[in-house]
Amino acid sequence: MAIPKTSKNAIIVVSALGALANFAKLLRRVEKERRSLVIEKRGTPKAALLGIREYVKLAAPEPGVLKLIGAESKSKGTDKITSTQIEEIIRDARAKRSKHFMNLARNTKLF
Secondary structure, three states, X not given: XXXXXXXXXXXXXXXXXXHHHXXXXXXXXXXXXXXXXXXXXXXXXXXXXXXXXXXXXXXXXXXXXXXXHHHHHHHHOHHHOOHHHHHHHHHHHHHHHHHHHHHHHHHOOOO
């Protein structure tokens, strides 16, 4: 099965079987052309293959967002909490939530 040739802006779409048979070629193409492709199974998109640079752009927040989060953390004083303190806060919040739902369940009449 040949790898589809597309114009620079077109989306590359391959079948799952085609992706399996040509994975090394597709991987090189994604890296070389800095493109993404969609993998379909029975005509339905199931996955996407993209280069690591594109993935990092999607996964990592923009620097401006990080600066805003940092400034908010400093203003609230939460920039000085340790990971142990964070875990304790989460544990307490989960316990309160669990207790709240248990009380709701006791006070709710199902019939």
